[in-house]
Amino acid sequence: MKYEVVIGLEVHAQLSTNSKIFCTCANRYGEAPNTLTCPVCLGMPGTLPVLNEQAIHFAIKTGLALECSIRRYSRTARKNYFYPDLPKGYQISQYEDPICYNGKLLIETDGKPREIGITRIHIEEDAGKSIHGMGSGTGVDFNRCGVPLIEIVSEPDMRSPAEARAYLAKLKQILKYLNVSDCNMEEGSLRCDANVSLRPMGATTLGTKTEVKNMNSFRAVEKALEYEVARQTTVLDEGGRIEAVTLFWNDATEEAVLMRSKEEAHDYRYFPEPDLVPISVPEAMVETIRGQLPELPAARAERFLKAYGLNEETVRILIAEVEWARYFEDVVKTGVKAKSAATWVTGEVLRVLKEREAGLDDFPVSASRLGELIRYIEAGKISNQAAKKVFETMLTSDQAVAELIEAAGLSQVSDTDFLETIIREVLAAHPEELARYREGKKQLMGFFVGQVMKKSKGRANPKIVNQLLQSALESD
Amino acid sequence: MTISEFLERVQNAEPLNAFISVDETDIREQAKEQRKGMLGGMYVAIKDNISVLNQPLSCASHILENFVSPYDATAVKKLKYAGAIIAGKTNMDEFAMGSSSEYSHYGPVKNAINPEYVAGGSSGGSAVAVAAGIVDAALGSDTGGSVRQPASYNGILGMKPTYGRVSRYGLVAFASSLDQIGIMSKTVTDSARILEIIAGEDARDATTVPEPVPPFSQNLESQAGDWKIGLPEEYFTEGLSTSVRQAVDTQVATLKDAGATIVPISLPHTEFAIAIYYIITSAEASSNLARYDGVRYGFRHESDDLLEMYNRTRAGGFGTEVKRRIMLGTYVLSSGYYDAYYDKAQRVRRLLQSDFSNAFQSVDAIITPTTPTTAFKRGEKMDDPLAMYLNDIYTVSVNLAGLPAMSLPVGTDEDGLPIGLQIIAPAFKEETIFKIGTLIERLKS
Structure with missing residues (x-):
């Protein structure tokens, strides 16, 4: 039978506040x-x-x-359970009346826009971390205990593992733009649990769902969901029934194993937290925060298209990460053309970042130095090819750009006397090609330019070479 | 009082079992300094569920055996600043659950007037330490009468401030929405001075209120004619002993003769108070006591299996009454029962609160007996929890409504056991209580 896949995600993001959520300890x-x-x-x-x-x-x-929508009064609640990393025996969270509810997020899958509903966002505290295999027993590190979290719960609106991945990626992009979370899945500052169910195509009621936990990368989310969809499909095809269980994704074996059966499900005995007063959010506060919202990815994409005249694909790449977009604009601000800035950022800069698997935080070439390099190209003082070589040296040296160009002997030659000498030598060395050119084989122009560039070791200014060659070939 | 006098008194009163720990070295250290401030040189004992830096904090429980507090409760810090000498940690019912101070890992506290009788509870040790003249005053905690009832049983004053008036930071939680630190003393003036010091908004307790703290001890005088006092009919019915009733009636008559207006009032939801009190406090307690799990501090029953470690630690670490309340609280919060018990109790609690706000439309204060009877014999109600719970029948409503109230002594019964009268005022009107209390003190002498 054909089934429709129904997926909802619960995403936990650690907030990058200065201190923890309920005490003054640093949040690091x-x-x-x-x-x-x-x-x-x-x-x-x-x-x-x-x-x-x-x-x-x-x-x-x-x-x-x-x-x-933002709730004017929301309450905190205690979620009661025992675990060594939970010092109070309960987690302070929100149950009824979460602070934010009823939102949406637009994603794109296969080039088509899709709207995913956001059921709620609530705040809560993180637990500590068990450290297993410490000599005789297990230790607990409480540094993480009390780090603020938001839990973002989606509606069951995703229809494929790929869509779930796209939603998660989009959510991460927005959280990064808002600068509220580091969103580092490996360090656990962004975590994702999924609810998965299947139903016959066309059905309107939801099937029994399972929960999948411990997916620590985008890839793992997609893999784990594909695994679970396939598993449920097999169970249903064989006439079986889906049990409401919690599964634990093992990334190494690429298998989801049983973590908790339905019978073992916790009764968290939620009740309103008596140690805290209701969270009051005056309308004015909401409006102030709204006024301070940064430009979000969609708005930024539109602006980049209009203001810089870039193509859609380039814009999509530039805005993917908030720091890339910021870096690009910083390069533009140095006075270079937006197109050259975009070419360099999406080309050389991203290539290096990918090779190093690093972010822009500790990237050695600042936007202003890259801008300076591009200005040398635009002024015709260095060729594009040569600039790439200089860029390589800039990755390890913070010497002045001009000095690096000089030291590499890559400054462009625009001296006409010198270039005319080379051209004469090239024409003399290739009489056959010269004759054919004069018979009308004008395509050979490229060949001559190439020869001149080669002889000048790439330093000849191609524009001037073109002009000089033109007149040299036409004369006589 | 000199240190040696103090230590001698501690020693002489040892059979009463009022203290869990007295740190002689620390007290000598404290006394060495010139104690300046409003409470300079005053000896104040602290109930053993309130944190004092570097002192044991046991809550009279085996599960916190050998636990030493790494910080000062806000109220204790303020007492220290005001020059008080922190005179030791007093015995109590385990985790403040009880009305006789018999449920203690360190043995029962004995009544200061007659050691055959209970001290009352849960702040029995604090009450006895004051009544026996060991200390000048003491801090207790009052969740349903735990300061007022033992004060009444030992013939001293017990003040429970408005919820939110005194910071709970450092008070080990029993039922967070009702707990409040209270003051046990021999005079209204001492009570007023100490409240002035320990009250006020605290950045460490979100439930404290930014209400100004008036100089209570400077404003104690008033005329009986200034006051309109209500007597709730529901508090003078069956179950109230003749001797207590007579003592309260006599005191009320004296006030009336002096010019006070006395009017009958009704608090119609009183009959539900005990039931909702035990639902709400047990629910909160079941969660508040979850942290005693053997993982980080206190008693631990070692085991290779985590669940077994939890079970054995908590089975061996908590006493019977505490376990009873944890089970009750866990039950009422369970899914499927929450609405029928906890949620309903919270709704009735609001009705009870409006009973009081309606009454305070027409009166300045309410007077009731503190307890239905005087102190009972030790051992008498140990195995009858319901009878024990009924001791709090006149005190729990005040906590459920978050109001201030004080018990003050108004004579003794035929066995010479003290009787207490309770004054209840609107929220943050402790001043009214202190003034009427002073008036009663004056009319007595």
């Missing part, structure tokens, strides 16, 4: 275990949580970017 990744803790985040007896306002701002910012 990668420190020595248990160095970013205090009596509050360790759940010492008698301590109380105090809500970090920056976390609320970030949640509202995200909500507005995803076209959500």
